[in-house]
Amino acid sequence: xxxxxxxxxxxCLLCATQIVCHAKTIKKAEANLLRPLQELSPWQGKWFPYAxxxxxxxxxxxQHLPTWQTNAIPKNNSDPWQGKWFPYAxxxxxxxxxxxxxxxxxxxWQGKWFPQAxxxxxLPKTQLHICDDGVHNLSVDYDPEDIRExxxxxxxxxxxxxxxxxxxxxxxxxxxxxxxxxxPPSKCLNESIAYTHIPPTNGAFRPLPAxxxxxxxxxxxxxxxNLAEGAxxxxxxxxxxxxxxxxxxxxxxxxxxxxxxxxxxxxxxxRPLALLAWRHSLSMSVVDRQQVGQFIRMYAKLxxxxxxxxxxxxxxxxxxxxxxxxxxxxxxxxDDSELCGYMEEEQHM
Numbered sequence: 437x438x439x440x441x442x443x444x445x446x447x448c449l450l451c452a453t454q455i456v457c458h459a460k461t462i463k464k465a466e467a468n469l470l471r472p473l474q475e476l477s478p479w480q481g482k483w484f485p486y487a488x489x490x491x492x493x494x495x496x497x498x499q500h501l502p503t504w505q506t507n508a509i510p511k512n513n514s515d516p517w518q519g520k521w522f523p524y525a526x527x528x529x530x531x532x533x534x535x536x537x538x539x540x541x542x543x544x545w546q547g548k549w550f551p552q553a554x555x556x557x558x559l560p561k562t563q564l565h566i567c568d569d570g571v572h573n574l575s576v577d578y579d580p581e582d583i584r585e586x587x588x589x590x591x592x593x594x595x596x597x598x599x600x601x602x603x604x605x606x607x608x609x610x611x612x613x614x615x616x617x618x619x620p621p622s623k624c625l626n627e628s629i630a631y632t633h634i635p636p637t638n639g640a641f642r643p644l645p646a647x648x649x650x651x652x653x654x655x656x657x658x659x660x661x662n663l664a665e666g667a668x669x670x671x672x673x674x675x676x677x678x679x680x681x682x683x684x685x686x687x688x689x690x691x692x693x694x695x696x697x698x699x700x701x702x703x704x705x706x707r708p709l710a711l712l713a714w715r716h717s718l719s720m721s722v723v724d725r726q727q728v729g730q731f732i733r734m735y736a737k738l739x740x741x742x743x744x745x746x747x748x749x750x751x752x753x754x755x756x757x758x759x760x761x762x763x764x765x766x767x768x769x770x771d772d773s774e775l776c777g778y779m780e781e782e783q784h785m
Contacts, residue, residue: 567624568643570756576625577642578655580759588653589699591675598705599675605706605721609731612638612715619740620664629657635671635702637663638715646696647757648764650685654698658756662696663714666742668732671700673708684709684723691732691776693766694746714739729776736775746771 483490521528566572579585593599612633621640623629629640641660648667659669670688672681688695688711703710707719711728713735718727743749747770768774 567626568756570644570754570758573625574758576628577657578653578758580652585653588701589674591673593675593705596675599673599677599708601677601680601722602706603722607718607720607724607727608707610637610717610719614638614715620660622661631656635700635710635712635717636660637712637717642756644754644756647755647760648694648696649760650697650762650764652699652759652761654696654759656702659696659698659712661741662694663712664739664741665694665746666714666737666739667694667696668692668736669712670695670697671703671710671712672697673701673703673705674699675705676703676708680709680723684711684728687723687725687728688732689764690767690778691729692736692772693764693768693770694736694772695764714742725779729779733775737772744771 574580575582578588620638622643623640625642629642631639636656639660640657641664642657643661644658645661645665646654646658648662659667663669668688668691670684672684685697688697700710703719707721709721709723710717710719711731713731716731716735718731720727750770768777
């Protein structure tokens with residue numbers, strides 16, 4: 437029994453000695469393994485929240501800015517935020533907002549609402565009143581976009597032989613007398629214009645004159661403005677003999693710049709061609725070259741709105757050009773300083 441006890445005690449001491457030696461070996465091995473890493477690259481950055489072994493320092497409390505009395509930003513080095521706190525700075529006493537006045541409560545926006553203010557009854561839109569711009573509201577005289585207006589320049593007579601040239605029909609010169617103080621009125625497109633005689637050679641007109649040249653159709657309310665400044669207007673019935681129409685147009689275009697050419701249903705089959713000047717008209721069945729030239733030289737450039745220096749006016753004014761086919765070409769100049777000059781040269785040859 438004593439032998440067994442001694443044996444067990446010796447065995448326990450031996451085991452304890454081995455355990456202690458093994459632990460020292462492991463600790464020494466760990467120290468040898470970690471040493472190269474520590475010597476190679478120690479951590480030089482910042483530790484968060486603080487480095488191992490560093491005493492813990494509590495952060496300083498920020499001092500709040502005092503209550504701002506003005507719009508200026510107070511300088512306070514203790515608070516890096518130099519802007520404005522919303523709705524108010526921490527620790528700043530809360531100032532209640534001012535109540536708006538009765539007028540401001542009613543409508544804070546003092547300008548104009550479009551199309552109407554909130555709660556305001558809706559009023560129907562009214563068309564803008566345009567006196568005459570040569571583009572809008574043209575239908576009161578002639579609408580170039582309406583196909584029903586095609587009758588103004590189409591031959592609707594089934595018997596075109598009635599319009600054939602007749603050498604036995606004399607040309608008819610008509611003159612209308614007006615008071616010397618008469619000034620033709622200019623009417624906007626919201627008013628209709630009617631004339632007392634056919635074809636009209638005087639009366640009211642639209643404010644904008646027509647561009648000089650040939651038209652698919654030009655209503656009298658338009659060319660009347662040009663007659664007032666001394667223009668010559670050539671009318672022809674849509675059923676007139678085409679050869680006579682071209683001959684008359686060639687003569688007129690060679691005599692002066694300020695001329696207009698347009699078809700018209702106002703002419704009769706007996707005299708389907710006509711020249712108009714202010715207060716004068718010459719209706720004919722057959723074109724007489726000398727008679728046409730004489731009419732132009734006598735009555736062109738006459739009218740209540742005729743001016744000496746028309747070139748200065750023509751280049752700057754607004755004009756009407758709906759249904760314009762060909763713009764007139766200069767003969768001498770914009771003032772037509774010489775009328776039908778080529779006819780005089782032909783007579784001397």
